[in-house]
Amino acid sequence: MEPEEGEESVIVISDNEGENDGETSVFIIEHSPEVAETSKEKSTEVVDEECGLAITYSKKGNVMPHARYDCVEQDFMRTENDISEPAGNNLNFCEQCYCYICDKPASECQYWKLPSICHCNAHNKSTYWKAHRDVALAGALSIFDFNLVEIDSELRHGGALLQKFWLELALEYNKYLMGIIMTRNHLIPCICVCHNQFKRLCEICQMNHVEIRLYSYTPVFNMVNKFMHQAEKEKPKSAAIMMIGVAKEILLHKQPPQEVFNKDDRTSTPKQAVPIFMQRLTNSLQRMLVLSDFPPYLFNKLKAFYKTLPFPSYCFAFTNSLNVLSWDDHFLTSILRGQNITGHRQKKGRKEMLWEELSVVQARVERMEAREEYRELVRYLRVIKCSDTLKLRILQDKVPFYFCKYGDFHSAAQSFHLSSSLSCCTACRLTPYQYVVYLKIFKTGTVPARCELSDEGRWTFVKGATSIRNCALLKCALRILFVNDILYRDIHCWTQLIQIHSSSCILGEEELQVPPPVFVKSTAVLAAAILEDLKNGIVGLPKAFSSVLQRESALILITVAAAQMLHKKLSVMNIVLPLIIAYGKNFWALKLLFDSLSVKEEVLHHFCALLSSNIRVYKSVLIDAFKCHDADYVSDLVTLFLSFKQATIQSVSIPVLNVLVEAWHEFKTKECLWTETLHSFLQNKVIPAMEMLNTAQFTELRNKINRLF
Structure with missing residues (x-):
């Protein structure tokens, strides 16, 4: 190729490329009249016979921007971590030289030749300078040991906000360490007579007017609190970086020796304020690790970095707060899939159980509810352990509801009781409202569309669900009443139970047929023995309750149970009218109720007087x-x-x-x-x-x- 007029030849390429034992095949040829003349003659001239090089075309190349250590015009001396002064000729640079650390032209680098920094010595073969460059590029994110390819816009945004906050926090913390000079009477008002009446200081009150240095961490607390509010509004990745970055800084804050502070202010010292933030930080981070679907590298690096934080003695309780299992952890997945029903495992010869912080448990419940993973949720709640047993129990009390949500009504009825001994269980803690909602669920075979145990809103059928048998429903309903005294004496619970087993304008059922008086009498006698068995945990029912008149038998059993309740609890009740109305047109069953109350004249008299009063009111x-x-x-x-x-x-x-x-x-x-x-x-x-x-x-x-x- 013929060069254009006025151009200078500089590039020589070997025609034996690939056969030079790793040496470069491109040589830079100094400009010389001989080369120019050769170019003009358009001839091929051998320059070096040993190398076999020939000039085919040459011109002066345009020098592209490059790092200082790659400059061909200025020699560069490589050192590992020399920052005291420029090494060799490293100080010099061409117009296209860039600073390896700052990513700016060398002419614009403020630290090019600054002692103790010397960016002119930086190069890509030094571990020291590569780490320094990563810090410069990643900013606050460098503390997490991210690869540059792992840093997305969300992480970078969080890192930028954190970097800015660190500078502001350092200034405010420095003010705290400086303290404020004032007299002691600002903290403890002087009540000396000399001071208040004669306006002079005596030996007694003089000590109250000496100058002291007062320290208050509250301005730092307020600054961190404001930043925390900002972090909570950001996207999960940004928020996690900001929060854990805050923890890194505030855990280093210390109280000055012989510090004087306001004891009435709960945030006046790091020892008081930092645990408040750590509780808030760890709870938020735990929830994000569970709910936010962080990629594995971020999940693991956040946990690993948290372990390196320097926890002071007053924050030791938070040391293991971020030991959160990932969703793909083998131990957790074996429980969720039903492969481990005990929640225990053997690890290095020791027995371990599934134990998590309350905020982690709440987050897992929230996520599985949102994804309608009710089977997994039941398995998890039945084995999980937590330090806050009372709040965990509130979550576990929804297990019967989750059974209902995926259509296993029979297991739901059984799950109200831990054992046949009727020890403390979910049934003991049901409210009257919850009891009525459960009765509606079991009777209709439908569940609330939302994941709340509420009678309001839309209800739906569960696909593939099998309804609970009337006998099982009857046993479950009565056993709950027998172990829960609040429900037992609540007339509305009995009203609802009677309604679903008799005529009801609410459910649109017809009244039951009138059974023979002999059948009513014999079944009522049998019902008394059955109720005693149910109270003792024996849950079987005789064949009479599976006969043609099983609905009538069930209503007789409920009526006898209601009469027994009225004999015991009538003195603490103030309304019985709904109980009468609940029977609808089943007057034969209502007659049985009055006959059962007639056993004790004082009970019958009290009941009728209360009923008459209710009718008037x-x-x-x-x-x-x-x-x-x-x-x-x-x-x-x-x-x-x-x-x-x-x-x-x-x-x-x-x-x-x-x-x-x-x-x-x-x-x-x-x-x-x-x-x-x-x-x-x-x-x-x-x-x-x-x-x-x-x-x-x-x-x-x-x-x-x-x-x-």
């Missing part, structure tokens, strides 16, 4: 029940009360009829047949019965009824 509840059913319901209810021989039970019909009379105008809005039925019932049944009783109360009520027509 909560008349709207009874009116709603009337509207929910038909006119026959009202008639049959009043007839039931009047059919008893005991005057105490008969008297309950008076407040019921009073409510009916007072709300008569509301019932007129219903179909004509409804009003006619009630009219016929009152005229043909109630008024004759009142005439037979002939009491003052019934006489007054009879007059009210007659005025309606």
Whole structure:
């Protein structure tokens, strides 16, 4: 190739490239008239016969930007870590020389020849200078030993904020170490008479006016607190870098000797303030390691760096706080997959159990809930151990709910109790609201769409779920009541239990058939023995509860259990009306309840008096029940009360009829047949019965009824 006019030839390439034993095949030829002349003649001239080099084309090359140690114009002397002064000719540079550390032109490097730094000596073959370059490029991230390829924009952002904060924190911490000079009476006001009245200092109060140096770490605390708030708003990677970088600095903060500080301020010394931050930092970092899906290199390097932090004696409790298992840890995965159901393993001849900090447990629960990994969540909660047993127990009490979420209702019913001995278990801690929600779940076979045990919001069917049998539901519901005294004496829990086993306008079920009186009586006797077994942990039910009348048998068992509860707890109750309404049209079962209460006259009298009072106070509840059913319901209810021989039970019909009379105008809005039925019932049944009783109360009520027509 012919060179252009005015260009200078400088490059010579060997035509034996690849056969020179590793030596370079490119030689720089000094500009000479002979070369130029040769170029003009367009001839090939052998320059070195031994090397076999020939000039084929030559021109002066454009020198590209390069590191100082690669400069071809200025010699460079390599040293390992010489920073005292420029070595050899390293101080000199060409126009294209760059500083290896700063990544700036050598002419712009502020530390090019500065003693104790000397960037001019830097090169890529020195371990010292390579580490120095990594620090310069990575900034605060260099402390984590990242490779440059591992540093993404999120990490770099966190490192930049951390680097800036370190400089600001150093200034504020230095102010703390300097202290503030003031007199002692600023801390302890002087009460001496000489000082307050005569405005002079005596020997007694003179000590209160000497100058002291007061130290307050509170400004540092406030600065760190502000930065922590900022970190919590950043993305996970940035936040983790910022938080662990803060820990590195504040753990180095020390109190000056003979420090004087305000004892009323909880943040006036590092010893008081730093543990506060460490608790907050470790909790946040633990949650991020669980929830943020950090890549393995970042996960491991954060943990490794945390172990190198210099924990003072007052922070030793946080030394192992970041020993968080990754999601792919073999021990953890074996538990989540059901391969390890004990939560124990043998490691180096020692037995270990799965133990994690509360914040880690909470984060794992949160993540598995979000991913609907309910089977794994049950396995985890059944074996995990934690120092905060009370808060862990709150999480573990949701295990029955998680069983329900993936459709294993039978296991859910069993999980309320740890053992057949009915020792302290989840059932002991259920609230009345939770109990009612669980009954609805078991009865309908549906669960809340959200991961909250709440009756509100949308409910869904679980795909592939099998509903719990009525017998299993009955045993579970009663056993829970027997071990939980709060539920046992809560009338609404019994109301819900009765509703799901009898007619209910809520569930839209029809009333049960009326069983023969002999069957009711014999089953009631059997129910008493069954209830004793359930209370003692024996959970089997006789074949009678699997017969054709199993629903009726279940209602008899519940009624006998309710009567036993009323015998024990009636004195502490203030409402029983919902219990009566819960039976719906199953008046035969309601009659059994009154018969069971009649065993003790004082209990029956107290119950009827409380029921009558409830009807007068909560008349709207009874009116709603009337509207929910038909006119026959009202008639049959009043007839039931009047059919008893005991005057105490008969008297309950008076407040019921009073409510009916007072709300008569509301019932007129219903179909004509409804009003006619009630009219016929009152005229043909109630008024004759009142005439037979002939009491003052019934006489007054009879007059009210007659005025309606």
